[in-house]
Amino acid sequence: MKTIITTFLFILTLSLQAQETVGGKVVKNAKDKTYQKGEQKGDETVDKALNKIEDGISNLFKKKDKKAKKKKSKDDSEEMSENDNSSSSGSISKTNLKNIKVYSKFDFIPGEKIIGYDDFSTTNIGDFPLGWNTNSSAEVVTIDDSNQRWLFISKDGYFQPDFVKDMPENFTLEFDVFTRYRSNNILEYQFYILPSTNPKRDLSEEYLNDYFQFKWLACEGSSSFYVVENGETVGKNEGFTVKDFICGGNDKEEPTQVKISIWRQNSRLRIYANENKILDIPQAFNSKSKYNVFKIGAKYMNFSENENKDEFMVSNIRYAVGSPDTRSKLITEGKLVTRGILFDVNSDVIKPSSYGVLKDIASVLKENPTVNINIIGHTDSDGDATSNLTLSQNRALAVKNILTSEFKIEENRMQTEGKGEAEPSDSNKTAMGKANNRRVEFIKL
Known part of the structure; x- marks a missing residue:
């Protein structure tokens, strides 16, 4: 026990000295930082060391709460399932539908x-x-x-x-x-x-x-x-x-x-x-x-x-x-391209702020009940091509599913397809170009 206490005091002394001396300021645990300002690599190294010291002290003197650990694992698994985009089912979660309905009066249509x-x-x-x-x-x-x-x-x-x-x-x-x-x-x-x-x-x-x-x-x-x-x-x-x-x-x-x-x-x-x-x-x-x-x-x-x-x-x-009447393009030109249907990063979960665009497209389909469409998803080039292809397919399917579940468009009127990063509309070398490449196309069949 004396050995453990001596070790603890030695580690604690090192921790306090490091906090007082590095960079002439107190180096806080990264968990306590409200924002990061691009500290030097030396600061980052000390941060990691201090975190390990704190974790080691905590593990040494605190009993493990198995119940809390079990609950945390459950919460973690729920978070992973909500953000995981590996599934090709394209199903819309109840949570996503609930959030997107908040935007039911949102009539904003982003520029094309x-x-x-x-x-x-x-x-x-x-x-x-x-x-x-x-x-x-x-x-x-x-x-x-x-x-x-x-x-x-x-x-x-x-x-x-x-x-x-x-x-x-x-x-x-x-x-x-x-x-x-x-x-x-x-x-x-x-x-x-x-x-x-x-x-x-x-x-x-x-x-x-x-x-x-x-x-x-x-x-x-x-x-x-x-x-x-x-x-x-x-x-x-x-x-x-x-x-x-x-x-x-x-x-x-x-x-x-x-x-x-x-x-x-x-x-x-x-x-x-x-x-x-x-x-x-x-x-x-x-x-x-x-x-x-x-x-x-x-x-x-x-x-x-x-x-x-x-x-x-x-x-x-x-x-x-913007355009005075972008939605008429689907009927008059046979193709509508929108960058206003937004998704969570690396996910097929549709952001609630996409409601206005989806509502506008659904209105066109309701006004033209004989028109069938193909929904095509596109991504930028970040990540590998295979994952982007799967992601684009899932996103197209998610758009179809929400048009069916939320706006009551008949499922048999819509096909889906994913192109991944294969058909860029702009350069993938800039943030603006990537934003233009992340798009959904509606093609009249």
């Missing part, structure tokens, strides 16, 4: 052709992404153990993706926002759509002669919008509540993650927060102006403490050309 996309997958952790401009600072991070990358904005200022430019009269713009409010200060998030003769010059300007501005207060859900033409406010609504932006928990420190979808059709502007349409403005755009700038940013974040920062992050920016 992606002309700008950034998920920061090509940006190193800790760096600022290429193709963006700013008058502030930010860095790409990951949250907990997720592979999704975010642009972490911690200071006042604006951030402008250069690929959102020359906005057509019909376009869609989607992005995810993650916020966590930790200070007691007023905190405001906002984005602009505007015409500019010099986007770099106007990046730092808050108020210009022509713009659409949307903003919301951290955690409170209180939101406002302004339409300005020739320096005059011609439309506004201040202080309306968007429940999706409201934080949870007694201390309001629980984060919120919201998908924002923007849809322009000529002068009309619709904005969605998750499945909820929060704005529908018929005269939001000036027909005489050429809109070419989108910028997003925050105010009053500079008051946040370094060790307890407010968190504002964006990810998955998807900019696409």
Whole structure:
């Protein structure tokens, strides 16, 4: 027993010394990190060593809870079965159907052709992404153990993706926002759509002669919008509540993650927060102006403490050309290509936000009961070709099954096929190209 205690004290001493001395700062257990900032390899090595030390101490002095371990194994197996895409059955789980029905009033239709996309997958952790401009600072991070990358904005200022430019009269713009409010200060998030003769010059300007501005207060859900033409406010609504932006928990420190979808059709502007349409403005755009700038940013974040920062992050920016009537293509041209039916990564589980597209296609099939279709799934080139072929087949089958189960389209009217990565519509060398290649085609038979 003396040997065990001596060993424990020696290991504990090493652990504390390592925490105090590496990199001149405390190295925390990776499980306790809210986000990763691209630490040096030495830090990563110490993290792993410390985790092993902690696990060894825990195993040495704690009795194993067999009941808890058994329950954990059950939870793990359930999670694996939900995300496993090896099955070719293409069946739709009840959980997926329940989630997708939440979006039953979601009428957003993403643009047909992606002309700008950034998920920061090509940006190193800790760096600022290429193709963006700013008058502030930010860095790409990951949250907990997720592979999704975010642009972490911690200071006042604006951030402008250069690929959102020359906005057509019909376009869609989607992005995810993650916020966590930790200070007691007023905190405001906002984005602009505007015409500019010099986007770099106007990046730092808050108020210009022509713009659409949307903003919301951290955690409170209180939101406002302004339409300005020739320096005059011609439309506004201040202080309306968007429940999706409201934080949870007694201390309001629980984060919120919201998908924002923007849809322009000529002068009309619709904005969605998750499945909820929060704005529908018929005269939001000036027909005489050429809109070419989108910028997003925050105010009053500079008051946040370094060790307890407010968190504002964006990810998955998807900019696409819309079409006045994409669904008629299935009937008039015999083919409809959509990139708006989205799936979980490496999975055939359809994301709930795909409801609007599926509903639109189902409407065409109901209006034309003699039309039969072939549903074809396509993937990008990530992974091996055989797995991608199977994945594309399963995804096509999942689309067929949900059209049958949720929208009551007769099963015998639909065939399915998977092409995998074999027929790309764009280059697989860029994130935007890969996003265009992940698509579903509907062919009239």
